[in-house]
Amino acid sequence: MWLLLVAVALSTSAQQKADLIIYNGKIATMAKPGEFKQAIAMQNGLILATGSTQSIFKSYKSKATKLVDAAGKTVIPGLNDSHMHAIREGLNFNMELRWDGVKTLKRAMEMLKEQAARTPEGAWVKVVGGWNEFQFEEKRQPTIDEINAAVPDKPVFITYLYGKAFVNKKGIEVLGYDKNTDYPGSLVELDKDGKPTGLLYAKETPMAIYRTLALTGKLTPEERINSSEHFYREINSFGITSVVDAAGGSQNYDADYQASLALAKAGKLTVRTSYYLFAQQKGKEFADYEKWIGQTYPNKNDHILMANGYAMEGAGENLIATGADFENFLEPRIVLSPDMEADLEPVIRLLVKNRWPFRLHATYGESIDRMLNVFEKVNKDMPFNGLRWFFDHAETITDAELVRVKALGGGIAVQFRMYYQGELYTKMYGQPKTQLPPIKKMLAMGIPVGMGTDAPRISTYNPWMALHWLLTGKTIGGMQFWPKDQVLDKFTALQLYTSGSAWCSGEQDLKGKLIKGMYADMVILSDDYFTATPEKIKQTTSLMTVVNGKIVYAAGKYASQCPPIAEPIPSWSPVKYFGGYQK
Ligand SMILES: [Zn+2]
Numbered sequence: 001m002w003l004l005l006v007a008v009a010l011s012t013s014a015q016q017k018a019d020l021i022i023y024n025g026k027i028a029t030m031a032k033p034g035e036f037k038q039a040i041a042m043q044n045g046l047i048l049a050t051g052s053t054q055s056i057f058k059s060y061k062s063k064a065t066k067l068v069d070a071a072g073k074t075v076i077p078g079l080n081d082s083h084m085h086a087i088r089e090g091l092n093f094n095m096e097l098r099w100d101g102v103k104t105l106k107r108a109m110e111m112l113k114e115q116a117a118r119t120p121e122g123a124w125v126k127v128v129g130g131w132n133e134f135q136f137e138e139k140r141q142p143t144i145d146e147i148n149a150a151v152p153d154k155p156v157f158i159t160y161l162y163g164k165a166f167v168n169k170k171g172i173e174v175l176g177y178d179k180n181t182d183y184p185g186s187l188v189e190l191d192k193d194g195k196p197t198g199l200l201y202a203k204e205t206p207m208a209i210y211r212t213l214a215l216t217g218k219l220t221p222e223e224r225i226n227s228s229e230h231f232y233r234e235i236n237s238f239g240i241t242s243v244v245d246a247a248g249g250s251q252n253y254d255a256d257y258q259a260s261l262a263l264a265k266a267g268k269l270t271v272r273t274s275y276y277l278f279a280q281q282k283g284k285e286f287a288d289y290e291k292w293i294g295q296t297y298p299n300k301n302d303h304i305l306m307a308n309g310y311a312m313e314g315a316g317e318n319l320i321a322t323g324a325d326f327e328n329f330l331e332p333r334i335v336l337s338p339d340m341e342a343d344l345e346p347v348i349r350l351l352v353k354n355r356w357p358f359r360l361h362a363t364y365g366e367s368i369d370r371m372l373n374v375f376e377k378v379n380k381d382m383p384f385n386g387l388r389w390f391f392d393h394a395e396t397i398t399d400a401e402l403v404r405v406k407a408l409g410g411g412i413a414v415q416f417r418m419y420y421q422g423e424l425y426t427k428m429y430g431q432p433k434t435q436l437p438p439i440k441k442m443l444a445m446g447i448p449v450g451m452g453t454d455a456p457r458i459s460t461y462n463p464w465m466a467l468h469w470l471l472t473g474k475t476i477g478g479m480q481f482w483p484k485d486q487v488l489d490k491f492t493a494l495q496l497y498t499s500g501s502a503w504c505s506g507e508q509d510l511k512g513k514l515i516k517g518m519y520a521d522m523v524i525l526s527d528d529y530f531t532a533t534p535e536k537i538k539q540t541t542s543l544m545t546v547v548n549g550k551i552v553y554a555a556g557k558y559a560s561q562c563p564p565i566a567e568p569i570p571s572w573s574p575v576k577y578f579g580g581y582q583k
Contacts, residue, residue, distance in 0.1 A: 017062035019043050020520070020549055023053040025070030026528065029514045030077050030498055033491040040075070042520035045306065045548040049516055068551075068558070073543060074528045076494065077514050078241025078521035079463045082413045082450030082501035083317070083392055085248045086235070087260045087275060089456050090228025092128065095219060097574040099131035100460040101582035105138040109150050111578060116151040118572045124171070124216040125151060127158040129457035132420050134477025142166070144198040157216050161421060161458050163330035165200040165209045172196050175215060183208035202328050210249055219570075224259040226569050232263070232271045233565055234580040236553035238463050239523035239542040242511065243271055244413070244450065244504045246317040246359065246392060247278030253292060264303040264310035270545075270552035272306060272521070274313045274505035276359055279347075282321035286346050289315060293354050299506075306548045307519070313505050316359030317392045319347050323360065325367040327393065327417065329424040333364050344374045349382060357388040357506070359413065365396040372404045384408055388506055390448070393417070395437045402438070402445055411448035413504055414439055414496075416466040420459045422475035435473070435486035443492065450504040451496035462581050464540040467493055471534045490530060520549035526556070541583060 018041035027037045029050060039056035041048040048060055061067070097115045102108045108131070116125045133141045147156055147168050155171035167175065179194040185205030189197045200208040219227055235243070247253075254261075263269040277292050279285035296312050303309020318324050320343040326334050351358050362368045368391060375384070390411035391397070395418065397405075405412065414437045418425060425432075435441075442449050451470070455461035465476070470493040473482035488496075499512030511519045524544040527536055544561070545553040554562040568575040 016048070016060065017043070018048055018060040018065050020066045020068065020546070021056060021061060022068045022070050022075060022522070022524065022546075023056060025073055025075045025524065026530075027070075027075040027514060028077075028494075028530065030491075030495060031513050031515050037514075040514055040522070042549040045520055047514060047516055047518050047520050050514055068524075068544065070524050074525045074530065075514070076239070076523055076525060076529065077498045077512055078523055078545065078547065079239045079497045080242035080244070080450075080501035080512065081235075081240055081452045081455070081461070081463060081497075082244040082504040083246045083415050083452030084243045084455050084461060085246055085251070085457065086231065086243045086271065086273060087228075087245045087257060088248045088251045089461075090231045090259055091219065091224045091256060092227065093231040093234070093580070094223060094227035094568050094570070094573040094575050095124075095126060095217065097125060097127050097578065098456075098580045098582070099127050100456070100462065100580065102131065103135070103137060105133075105136040105140065105142060108136065109142060109146065112147070112156065113150045115574050115577070116154045116156065118577070119154050120572060123154075123572070125154055125156045126213075126216055128213065129159050129161070130455065130460045132161060132476065134423060134475060134479070139477070144168070148198070155216070157213065159209055159213065159457065161328070161330070161424070162206050162209075162326070163202045163328045165212065167196075167198045167200065167212065169198065172198055175212065183211055201330075202326070203331060204334055205326060206328070214250060221258070223569050225262050226566060228259040228263055229268060229565060230568050230575055231580075232269060233553060235461055236270050236545045236547075237542055237555065238461070238581075239525065239540075239545055240271060240461070240463060241521040241523070241545060241547045242501070242505075243273055244313070244452070244501060245273055245275035246454070247276050249278075250280065251278060252280055253277045254295075260310060261302055267303070267305040269303060269310055270547055272309050272511075272519075272547065274308060274311050274507070276313050276316040278316065278318050279320065285320045285343065286350065289347060289350055293350070293356065298356055308505070308507060308510065309548070311505070314357035314359070314388070315347075315351050317361040319358065319360055320344050323362075323367070323371065325361075325363045327363040327395075327421075329421045329428055332428070333366065336367055336370065340370060341374050344371065345378060348374060348378045352378060352382050352384060352387060355387060359390050359392050359504070361392045363393045363395050365398045365401055368394060368397050368401050372401060372408075375408055376404070379408060390450070390504060393437070393454075397437060399441065402441060402447065406445050406447050411450065411503055412437070412442055413450040413452055413501075415452045415454040415459070416469040417454055417458055418481055419465065419469040419476050422481035423477060423479055426479070426481070432482055435482045439470075439488065439496070440486060448500065448503040449496055450501035451493075452501065460581060463497060464538055467497065468534050468538045470496070471537065494529065520546060522546050524558070539583075
């Protein structure tokens with residue numbers, strides 16, 4: 001009874017008053033191009049209203065309202081990365097030295113040396129993706145000799161895109177690799193005396209690289225939770241408020257989901273995370289999905305404070321091992337096994353029957369054609385009937401395939417992988433004459449498109465680099481990859497990163513715009529995205545990130561409002577000394 005009375009009292013007196021108002025800003029509602037408001041009021045994690053500062057104060061301000069003066073800065077809906085491996089990265093972030101954003105190879109090597117000096121006996125120094133040679137002034141990769149000279153006494157492991165990894169001499173010794181070390185589909189390079197050179201190459205598969213990575217140490221369960229918290233904080237610092245997690249190789253459900261789950265249950269997960277489940281055992285994929293269908297269900301949310309805060313979405317990005325067309329542009333395209341269709345069909349039937357949304361990794365049009373054949377066959381006697389599904393990547397999807405995707409009600413999650421691989425792609429296939437992936441065509445056809453990074457093993461998670469790509473069609477090294485007339489306008493590019501990605505977790509009516517009733521997820525930006533040059537946009541960061549109506553990150557003049565976070569552990573963590581992205 002008492003609770004009921006309190007509820008009634010709240011609903012009559014305080015319901016329409018805001019708990020947080022951001023005012024005096026340039027607030028892009030993203031409801032339509034060019035619509036900006038001065039102030040925004042929120043309450044209980046939802047947006048109450050936008051309008052002029054005066055009108056919002058008049059209607060929604062009470063003594064208890066927290067006020068944030070945006071001081072003319074631009075405010076946008078929180079960014080949503082629809083293809084990130086965030087849950088897995090949380091398990092590893094604190095162990096990794098990130099070269100993301102490093103401008104010279106010289107500095108990258110100094111960081112490696114500094115980190116090695118503080119790394120204790122038995123631990124590895126690791127750089128796992130997020131860089132390439134074109135970001136460096138020197139325009140080259142380190143050599144294995146340079147790495148050996150820089151770090152002779154601690155094991156070092158560095159991955160380069162999906163195609164190559166460097167292991168220093170000490171690392172080869174610790175691993176015990178020799179001329180007999182064999183990973184099918186990969187190359188452990190040997191010198192003329194039959195000794196491993198320290199270079200590992202992916203050929204048909206990246207097995208040598210990722211099996212080796214798995215041998216380079218793990219964080220403890222306590223460290224994994226702390227590491228996840230730091231990774232989510234890191235992406236909050238760029239204005240990310242949501243991710244649609246694409247799962248990944250060796251990311252087992254539900255063991256490897258526990259660190260993010262612990263944060264969600266403690267109310268400390270600061271990025272709304274929607275996750276898909278990726279079958280791990282070749283040949284037993286159907287059994288994995290059957291098991292998981294009995295264990296969990298779409299939209300199951302485990303966040304104690306937020307709607308859709310940590311929610312299971314469905315199946316993918318890999319559904320079957322034989323469907324993985326490996327995107328290594330150092331090597332020719334992989335032709336999928338003739339078993340692919342027979343493996344895929346029962347899994348799709350199972351998912352459609354149980355109304356589980358799914359996503360499917362596919363880089364090349366040649367793979368997509370065959371997958372669509374399977375979907376169309378299933379759809380004939382088991383209609384998809386509005387079930388949410390989408391392809392991930394789709395760099396070389398054809399016009400005819402887009403028509404078929406549209407007919408089946410599908411969408412596409414695109415990423416800026418070509419920002420990192422454009423030079424290699426061009427070397428292999430020549431410069432594309434149209435946009436790749438063909439985002440403008442997808443949009444013109446009314447296909448839902450989400451934007452993402454596929455971070456962090458190839459590309460960085462910094463969304464502003466990805467927006468730079470959408471706005472210029474250039475690579476990280478500045479090469480014009482698509483023709484200039486194919487670039488997106490600013491509103492469309494940002495819309496892909498907000499409403500577009502929200503579709504990938506079925507939340508397009510809940511987030512992506514700053515309008516009444518949507519989630520109070522937003523960012524005060526360091527620079528005005530709408531007037532800045534693409535070069536300036538690359539350097540954008542968040543001054544304040546709000547998720548569910550709460551400040552989860554703040555910097556610059558708002559820094560005192562940033563919630564505290566525990567120091568990274570272990571104490572030698574590169575994150576403690578360098579952070580992540582080098583701003
Ligand atoms: Zn993928």
